[in-house]
Amino acid sequence: MDSAKPRNPSETNGEPSHTPTMFRNMKRVAVLIETDTSSGCSVIRGIADYAERHGGWHLLLDPRDHEHRSALPDGWSGHGIIARLSSRQQIDQVRACGAPVVNVDDIYEDLAEFPMVITDEAALAEQALTHLLDRGFQQFGYFAPPSTQYSKKRGEAFVKAVEEHGFTCREYKPGYRPGRKIGWVEQQRRVSRWLASLPQPIAILAIDAAHGRQLAEICHLNSFRVPDDIAILAGDPNDVFCEVSTPPLSHVKVASEKIGFTAAEMLDSLISGAAAPKSAIRTAPHGIAARQSTDLLAIDDPMIVDALRFIRAHAHRGIAVLDILREIPISRRGLEIQFRNYLGRSPAKEIRRVQLERGRELLAKRELSISEVAHACGFANATRFGVAFKKEVNTTPLAYRRELLAGQKDRDAGY
Structure with missing residues (x-):
């Protein structure tokens, strides 16, 4: 009999026919955010919190393709996507899916079609600079090796904030294009040369904790004292990197969990048919977690x-x-x-x-x-x-x- 034939998965919105009704009625949301970083996990925690509060959500977390790239599974059919859109291939895939998408990163500037919930980089820059000014620093730098994995917005905002306060910001500009692979020895040589060119004492904002720790390592190898010669502030937290760095790293307390919660709230409204906001939702950090890497008063009195x-x-x-x-x-x-x-x-x-x-x-x-x-x-x-x-x-x-x-x-x- 026809009624005995198994139904096509497409007839159940992508769910196998044996899936219990209670799960078929849940909102299926793909979360294309890395689970191998502290900030990524915090964003996911915020999404999960919203889902738990409102019920009826099933989260597909950090799916990867055969090359371990963040990607939707073949044939996935769901109600919405929250993603850190970080590659053109990924963008094309979620665009083809047709489901509502909320983007939680600003790597790409030409994605007006996708509503965004992101860190307020101007607020981050001001908080970072205030923290360093309060310690008496008047020389500043910004460290972010060229990469396709993060936006230029953080550096632009920090440079602007420094200049608006009447100072100069010395950026790390090694002269190679984003995406080029540079070995550890060569990168160490380039960074060492940059550090040697800087006035001291100087306070440097690193793009994130991983690069803050890298900078601390290279300072140690070149006998630069942290924070006496070079103070380091990480622009994004990673508990392990910040704690095991020598010395422990101060960092900006980016509101990743709140970003995730707000993104989920926005996606829920989009799924219900609401119009997307015309501009990005920008979330200010919660302040600075001060540790030893900036624990210096750069005052000569x-x-x-x-x-x-x-x-x-x-x-x-x-x-x-x-x-x-x-x-x-x-x-x-x-x-x-x-x-x-x-x-x-x-x-x-x-x-x-x-x-x-x-x-x-x-x-x-x-x-x-x-x-x-x-x-x-x-x-x-x-x-x-x-x-x-x-x-x-x-x-x-x-x-x-x-x-x-x-x-x-x-x-x-x-x-």
């Missing part, structure tokens, strides 16, 4: 260095400028003048900046109440903390926490 170290060690105790003057043999006027000379702000504002920087970090700890965060930063109560935070960050601590934790699972009841 020992008393100001001591004052800054005192602030960083004791700001959370609610200190005032008078507490600094009790420890450092300098007049209040001299302290004010030198702080404005080196940092462009008063000692009181530096205390407040350090307190609020700690506040941003602690707001990521869901187990702490706003009141507990306030006291841990040196404020008498949550109200004073909220007023200072709103004035500096232009949002309340609670709103900042909600934004910071967007795309993460609710591990506790409430904020």
Whole structure:
């Protein structure tokens, strides 16, 4: 009988006929994002979080072809795709699939047909530069060997930010085209030559943690001290590379999990028939994870260095400028003048900046109440903390926490 014949997979939207009904009714989403990097896994975690919250999703994670390239399986039929579009072949494949696509990378600039959720590179550059300026650096570099695996946008944004602050950014430009394979010895030689040409001390933003660690290795081989001669800040985190690097690497806390959550939310609306946004959704990083590779105060006045170290060690105790003057043999006027000379702000504002920087970090700890965060930063109560935070960050601590934790699972009841 005809009813006994197995149905064609195409008649069940690409699912075999024996697939249970509950799975056939799920939204099938292909996730073309690498699972062998920390940032890729974080994006996927955000996607999975959205899928878990809303239910009815089946995720095809990081499918590869016979050459281990990210690609859809032959004959795959699904409802949508979230991809890090990183090759023309991949772009042609997802275009031919016909399903809605959300792109989470900006390697290609001519893909207006695909809505994007990406890192706000201008915000990343400003956060990175502020972190380095706060440590007294006035010489800057950018390290990103030519590659087809990442965008030029990060370097362009950082150079622009540096120049807008009145400084010069020295980029690594070895003179070979993206995609050309360069051996370790030759690359080491080229990078070593570039490092030797730089003024010191200098702070360098590396495109990501892998290249930050590579830079640290080459500094070590050439007897450049990190961070004394060359400070290194990674533009993207990788827990292993940042932790095992010598010294451990500071990095920008890119909001990868939030990017994944937002991309999934956007794809869900596209699947439901909503129009794609006309411009990319740009997500600002969550700040800087400071480690030893930038732990230097590049200031040639020992008393100001001591004052800054005192602030960083004791700001959370609610200190005032008078507490600094009790420890450092300098007049209040001299302290004010030198702080404005080196940092462009008063000692009181530096205390407040350090307190609020700690506040941003602690707001990521869901187990702490706003009141507990306030006291841990040196404020008498949550109200004073909220007023200072709103004035500096232009949002309340609670709103900042909600934004910071967007795309993460609710591990506790409430904020």
